[in-house]
Amino acid sequence: MYQKVFQLHANLYKALANPKRVEIVHLLRHQELSVSQIQKMLGLKQANLSQHLSVLREHGIVDTRRRGTGVFYRLAHPNLIKASDSIREMLIDKHRGEATLTHELRLRMKDFIPLVVDPVCRMRISPRTAAAILKFRGKTYYFCAAGCKNQFLKRIRRSVVRLSRPPVRKGIAHL
Numbered sequence: 001m002y003q004k005v006f007q008l009h010a011n012l013y014k015a016l017a018n019p020k021r022v023e024i025v026h027l028l029r030h031q032e033l034s035v036s037q038i039q040k041m042l043g044l045k046q047a048n049l050s051q052h053l054s055v056l057r058e059h060g061i062v063d064t065r066r067r068g069t070g071v072f073y074r075l076a077h078p079n080l081i082k083a084s085d086s087i088r089e090m091l092i093d094k095h096r097g098e099a100t101l102t103h104e105l106r107l108r109m110k111d112f113i114p115l116v117v118d119p120v121c122r123m124r125i126s127p128r129t130a131a132a133i134l135k136f137r138g139k140t141y142y143f144c145a146a147g148c149k150n151q152f153l154k155r156i157r158r159s160v161v162r163l164s165r166p167p168v169r170k171g172i173a174h175l
């Protein structure tokens, strides 16, 4: 029995011994998500994601809930959040002195989570996995990988040109 306890621990660590699976646990810490939402946030192929989800499910790390017509994944136990916070604190101590990494580690995962909308193609993406980020007039915009940032910049340039000309007509196009 005594040895069994360690084996159970080891099995759980093994299920988590993959960066994508750790990331899935983080994505789920504040919300339930459908497979397609997780897929968009991680940019994984469906087959690949299914495999990760089934490992996590098999080990009781996540479970599913049917909501309306969709199936949603959620963390199976709140202690997973506590455990991951404790590990993160340990990592911050260990990597003290590596400013950038420590900063990343310190970011509350909540800051990564909210899905944002690409202002050009309206795709829902995670700030964490956005292909491009732009700060403009105090706002942060996130873009997909399909070149939407460039389109957005073109729009800005056009509107700046318009703004710098004497107004010929009322109503300046807004972004």
Ligand SMILES: [Zn+2]
Pocket (backbone or CB within 6 Å): 118, 120, 121, 122, 123, 143, 144, 145, 146, 147, 148
């Ligand atoms: Zn886009």
